[in-house]
Structures are given as C-alpha cells and as structure tokens.
Amino acid sequence: MSAALSARGIRAAHDGRTAAALDALEVAPGECVALVGPNGSGKSTLLRLLALLEVPLCGEVSILGIAAGPAEADRERLRRSVTLALPHPWLFVGTAIGNVERGLAARGVPAAERRERALRALGDLGVAGLAHRDARRLSTGETARVALARALVIETPVLLLDEPFAHLDPAAVPAARAAVERRLAAGTAVLAAAVDPADLAGLAARVVAIVPPAAR
Amino acid sequence: MTGEARGVLDLVLSGSPEVWGPAGLSLSCAAAAALLAAPLGIPLGMLVGAGPQRWRRGLRALVDAGLAVPTTAIALVLYLLLSRRGWFGEAGLLFTPAAIVLGQTLVALPVIVILTADAAASLDPRVHWTARTLGASGPRRALWYAGEIRGSLVAALLSAFGRAAGELGVALVLGGNIRGSTRTLTTAITLETARGEYERAVALGALLVLFALAVVAAVRFAAPRRAGA
Numbered sequence: 001m002s003a004a005l006s007a008r009g010i011r012a013a014h015d016g017r018t019a020a021a022l023d024a025l026e027v028a029p030g031e032c033v034a035l036v037g038p039n040g041s042g043k044s045t046l047l048r049l050l051a052l053l054e055v056p057l058c059g060e061v062s063i064l065g066i067a068a069g070p071a072e073a074d075r076e077r078l079r080r081s082v083t084l085a086l087p088h089p090w091l092f093v094g095t096a097i098g099n100v101e102r103g104l105a106a107r108g109v110p111a112a113e114r115r116e117r118a119l120r121a122l123g124d125l126g127v128a129g130l131a132h133r134d135a136r137r138l139s140t141g142e143t144a145r146v147a148l149a150r151a152l153v154i155e156t157p158v159l160l161l162d163e164p165f166a167h168l169d170p171a172a173v174p175a176a177r178a179a180v181e182r183r184l185a186a187g188t189a190v191l192a193a194a195v196d197p198a199d200l201a202g203l204a205a206r207v208v209a210i211v212p213p214a215a216r
Numbered sequence: 217m218t219g220e221a222r223g224v225l226d227l228v229l230s231g232s233p234e235v236w237g238p239a240g241l242s243l244s245c246a247a248a249a250a251l252l253a254a255p256l257g258i259p260l261g262m263l264v265g266a267g268p269q270r271w272r273r274g275l276r277a278l279v280d281a282g283l284a285v286p287t288t289a290i291a292l293v294l295y296l297l298l299s300r301r302g303w304f305g306e307a308g309l310l311f312t313p314a315a316i317v318l319g320q321t322l323v324a325l326p327v328i329v330i331l332t333a334d335a336a337a338s339l340d341p342r343v344h345w346t347a348r349t350l351g352a353s354g355p356r357r358a359l360w361y362a363g364e365i366r367g368s369l370v371a372a373l374l375s376a377f378g379r380a381a382g383e384l385g386v387a388l389v390l391g392g393n394i395r396g397s398t399r400t401l402t403t404a405i406t407l408e409t410a411r412g413e414y415e416r417a418v419a420l421g422a423l424l425v426l427f428a429l430a431v432v433a434a435v436r437f438a439a440p441r442r443a444g445a
Binding site: 048051052053072076079080082083084086088089090092093094102103105106107150151154 | 268340342343344345346348349350351352353354356360363364366
C-alpha cells in the first residue's frame with residue numbers, strides 16, 4: 001500500500017542554522033508512527049513542515065502521493081487532507097463546540113450535521129459537558145482535549161499529533177488514545193511526536209528517531 | 217466664575233443650535249465615514265497584516281502614504297472631481313453633507329487599514345497555523361482572525377471616527393461651512409475665531425475636545441488589555 005504521508009530530505013532553517021531535518025519518512029494508511037526526539041530536536045518544526053504550514057528549505061513532502069509544490073493554492077488544497085494538533089493548542093473565541101465545528105465549517109458541512117459530529121467528537125474525549133463553555137476559560141487539560149476533538153472530527157487521511165497526551169490528565173488519556181485508535185482503524189495515517197516513546201507504546205507500530213541538528 | 221466662562225457654559229447647556237447643530241453634523245458625518253470605511257478598510261488591513269507576503273509590503277507602503285496625505289489635499293482632489301466641471305459634477309454633491317462624508321471616508325480609511333493590519337500582524341502564530349490546518353480558505357481565515365482581534369477592530373473604528381471628526385480640510389473645502397447645512401464643529405470654530413466670537417469658538421472647541429476624550433476613553437475600553445497592564 002502506498003504511503004499516505006511521505007517526506008524526503010526535508011530541512012527547515014531558523015536564523016540561518018538548520019532547525020530540523022528529516023531524511024526519510026513514510027506513514028501508510030492505518031499506521032501510527034512515533035516521531036521521537038529530545039526537546040529542541042525540531043519535532044514541532046518538522047510537524048509544521050509535514051502539515052504544509054511552512055515551506056521546507058529543501059526536500060519534499062507528499063500527501064496521498066501528491067507532492068506539495070511551492071504554490072500556495074495547491075498547498076491549500078492538499079492541506080484539506082492533513083491536520084496538525086499543536087502541543088499548546090490555540091482555541092478561537094467562542095464556545096468549545098464552536099471550535100470543534102470550525103474545521104467542518106471550512107469543509108462546507110451543513111450546520112446541523114456539524115453540531116452533531118462536533119458533539120460526538122467532544123463526547124469521545126469525555127468533554128461533551130464543556131461543549132457550550134467559553135473556550136478561553138478552559139483549563140490546560142480541557143483545552144488539549146477540545147483541540148484534539150477539533151483535529152479528529154475533520155477525519156483527514158493524515159493526522160499529525162504533537163505530544164498528544166502530554167498535557168492531559170492521566171484519567172483522560174485512555175479516551176484520547178481510543179479516539180486516535182478509531183481513526184487508525186478507519187485508515188488514517190497518524191504521525192505522533194513525543195519526547196518519550198513510552199507515551200505512544202501500544203499505539204505506534206514504529207519509531208522514527210530524530211537527531212538534534214546540533215548533533216549532526 | 218468669570219463672565220466669559222459662564223457665557224461658554226450657557227451656550228453649551230442652553231442647547232444653542234449655533235453650537236449643537238455643528239456638533240450633530242460633525243458626529244454624524246464622522247460616524248458615517250468610519251462605518252463606510254470599515255467594510256473596505258478591515259479586509260484591506262487583513263491583507264496587509266496577514267495576507268500573502270508578496271502583497272503586504274507594497275500595500276502597506278501605499279496605506280502609510282495615504283495616512284501621510286494631508287486631509288486638505290484629499291479635499292482638493294475630491295473638490296476637483298465633484299465641482300460642476302469635474303467628472304462627478306453631475307451628482308451635485310459639492311457643499312452637501314454627503315460630500316463631507318465621502319471625503320472623511322478617505323480620511324478614515326488608512327487609519328482603519330493600519331490599525332487592523334497591526335492587530336492582525338501581532339496575532340499569535342498558532343492562530344495562523346490552526347486556521348490553516350483546519351482547512352480554512354483565505355477569506356474564511358480573515359473572518360476568523362477578525363474574531364480574534366475584534367477589540368482592536370472596534371478601537372480602529374473609533375480612532376477613524378476621531379480622525380474624521382477632528383479634521384478641517386474636507387469639511388471646509390467640500391462642505392463649504394454653510395450655516396445650518398454643512399457647518400461642522402471644526403469649520404464653525406474656524407469661522408467664529410476669525411470673526412472674533414471667542415465665546416462661541418471656545419464652546420465649540422470644548423465640545424470637540426470632549427468628543428475626542430470620549431473617543432480616547434472608548435478606545436481604551438475596546439482595545440484588548442495588554443498582558444500585565
């Protein structure tokens with residue numbers, strides 16, 4: 001089966017030095033790969049390159065076999081097939097459910113269906129009770145769960161998670177893992193970054209270790 | 217209290233049409249100008265502050281230049297266009313409140329664009345990443361960003377209103393300072409001072425300052441609180 005997400009020789013520069021580098025990566029549909037490296041090794045930067053949020057200095061990122069070129073219009077189209085959940089997520093003004101609905105609204109999902117799917121996604125992560133709360137007044141752990149629901153609900157073929165469980169209460173982790181596992185079962189390719197591979201044990205089938213740029 | 221001060225106060229408090237007429241026109245023209253400039257200025261500001269990189273610098277230079285053009289110069293150009301022999305002379309707008317509103321819209325526009333652009337440019341990078349990774353197109357992202365900076369947008373609108381209400385060039389050149397029709401606070405002050413009617417000039421000036429202070433207070437209230445402030 002061909003890779004849903006692949007990258008070759010990508011480099012990101014920051015202030016003239018290499019901030020992140022990844023020689024080769026392939027994630028197949030339904031597969032979960034762990035991207036592991038210490039703090040400062042450039043995991044978050046790489047995930048932003050793979051999410052097509054930033055353009056790599058060199059190398060190539062492909063989503064569903066289509067290489068992302070430099071043209072913004074093409075990248076915007078490809079971005080519909082990949083989403084990234086940030087480690088310190090940003091919730092927009094409004095309610096928690098309003099946040100979860102945003103990605104669906106961007107895809108033209110009708111209002112009634114949007115609400116129903118968003119509510120189900122919040123429920124999957126055990127935060128259905130927060131649906132109508134002000135998103136800006138949620139705790140760190142609640143914010144992380146709402147943001148994860150927001151990323152999962154759009155059901156992109158490629159899902160990038162940056163330290164998905166690091167900011168969750170231990171009690172909230174099983175539900176979050178189960179929600180990711182359901183996406184995997186549905187054929188989503190998942191790449192999750194973590195400092196400690198143990199965080200992703202039982203979820204990730206493979207580990208890709210990245211070397212801090214300074215050590216190269 | 218001196219006789220002059222009492223005279224000024226009486227003029228304001230008695231609701232004299234010579235004072236409150238121009239005040240009403242100043243406020244309504246400036247408000248209309250700010251509201252008309254907003255639907256153009258806010259999207260343009262989004263483009264300058266958070267749009268495609270290749271457009272940002274050129275547009276910003278253009279808008280900065282727009283803010284630097286004296287209001288009297290804007291008025292002069294519009295005068296030539298609106299005068300009987302101008303391209304838009306047929307419309308018969310010259311020396312009407314509509315002409316003042318039109319001119320003040322151009323005066324208000326760069327203020328709204330610049331303040332919107334600055335607010336959009338200072339958005340947390342996560343806002344951009346999140347909006348993009350959720351699949352939002354350019355116009356939808358602009359809408360989402362506007363929600364994040366809505367306090368700054370209100371402040372931009374108020375500042376634009378303040379600039380329009382306080383300017384003289386457009387009101388004088390395009391309005392013509394016609395008593396009971398196009399006389400604004402600034403043109404009335406100019407006239408009363410020239411005529412030596414200082415009591416009336418001071419009453420008008422006091423109202424103008426009062427409105428300006430009200431705008432400043434409203435901006436402070438609307439603008440997002442700085443962290444730690």
